[in-house]
Amino acid sequence: MKKVALSALAAAMISGVASADALTLYSDPKTGQVYTTPGEGRVEMGDFVSAKEVDMQLRDLESKGSEYQDKMSKYVNVKSKAKTLEFSGTHYFGMTSISPERTSSTSVDDSRGFELRRNYVQVKAYFNDKDYFRVTMDTTKELTGTTSYANMYAKYAYLYLDQVLPYTGVEIGIAHRPWIDYEEHNAWHYRSINKVALEQKTNATDNGPDLINSADLGFNLQTKTDMFSSEIGMFNGEGYHADKNAANQENSTDLSLEWRLTAHVLGSGTKVGKNDRTKDTYANISTYGMISKNHKDNAVAEDDNAEYDRSFYGIHAVYNQPEFLVAAQYYTAKDEAQNPTLGAGKEYKGWSVNAEVRPMQDWTVLARYDVSDIDAVAAGTGVKTKSQDMKQTIYGVAYKYNKNVSFIASGKHITDKTEVAAPATIDVAKEKDVYMLTTEVKW
Secondary structure, three states: OOEEOOOOHHHHHHHOOOOOOEEEEEEOOOOOOEEOOOOOOOEEEEEEEOHHHHHHHHHHHHHOOHHHHHHHOOOOOOOOOOOEEEEEEEEEEEEEEEEEOOOOOOOOOOEEEEEEEEEEEEEEEEOOOOOEEEEEEEEEEOOOOOOOEEEEEEEEEEEEEEEEEOOEEEEEEEEEOOOHHHHHHHOOOOOOOOOOOOOOOOOOOOOOOOOOOOEEEEEEEEEEOOOEEEEEEEEOOOOOOOOOOOOOOOOOOOOEEEEEEEEEEEOOHHHOOOOOOOOOOEEEEEEEEEEEEEEOOOOOOOOHHHOEEEEEEEEEEEEEEOOEEEEEEEEEEEEEEOOOOOOOEEEEEEEEEEEEEEEEOOEEEEEEEEEEEEEEEOOOOOOEEEEEEEEEEEEEEEEEOOOOEEEEEEEEEEEEEOEOOOOOOEOOOEEEEEEEEEEEEEO
16 A cells, blocks of 8 residues: 655655755655654665755745646655654445346346545554554445435544554444454455445345444454453444434433454454465454444334334354365344334344455455345234245356455346245245456545
8 A cells, every 4th residue: 555654755755955954754664654753664865855845845836937837746745743644545436237037026126337435545643653544534335226325425434543452453333343344354355246244234245144244333353362362342233324213212221232252263363354364374362242322214204113123143263274265154133122022023043154265366266155034023922923034156267366356256146035924825926146256446
């Protein structure tokens, strides 16, 4: 990632004018960050003119007339109270084709088109080597019909403070929730073609329980040691693009408690999420969970009888070595009506397994299989009937073009059965195939 480390560094280098009012710069060869003070591991870069001197030179050029305007237009003077500004981006572009194999009253039609599945633009403002404020803006336009946003919105906006407790830092703001980011950076690395099992929704291109998403307003304490790592946070509970009132829920004092605890059997917990899976060997075993009071339900009008509390618990394991990766998890969840006499509930259980094999440099063969069952719990009687019986198979091939660009060709086969009359009556399976060509760009 390119790092803008000094407010006048770019202009100072372009000007090439030495001065008595000079500034000595130091760089970290490992990260490429630039500093104004010496420190451990930093290498002196030499003297550059200061921001004050650059401003004087620019004003001098301006006073000399139009012949210098072209030269001036190349200068960018970035000013910040932060010590370092780090810019980066992650972008997922793709073409998707959806083909239902059977039709029923609720099946989707054939669909084909281009998607902008994610468009993250990010800046981190470092106050020192460890503490920073991060803002990540996002746009997405997909074929799902329900989760596309034409406008840019804030995905993350949080303050990170390192070592607020021993081995522990904290995110405050629109922060990472404990589970999703862990799985995406340690076990399932293909968010560009499918969300992780707990997050994915049931829509035109995906199949899943939609139990949680990746960010929310609150705080997240993150601990990293050699033997274990953990995250525990408290959040509003409705996700980064919803709230209790907008989700047809009454505002209240109820919040969501969420956590992850990981044992690092092989490898160090200090590197969690930062391992190079083509070079490193690691094995992790995790438990995770959530207890969310007064949870959202977009499908119903605001109604006390529709209010419910959500909880889930799961276990996950992953093993990676340079040649391959394999991961698996099992989870259970419950939506418990706050008024069980008049409000309905749901019970969930599911599992997921994924693997990737790297037969040669820059090539990866990937596969994943998900199963998710949802039972409806009737109000008053508590009688359970199967609401959904979902299965999904994902397969694909990925090619790393260079350190910034990767290409993926993938497919999914999705089956979703629904009971429509009685426990013995099953609607025709809503089956569909989804094919994707994907470009990943990271800088």
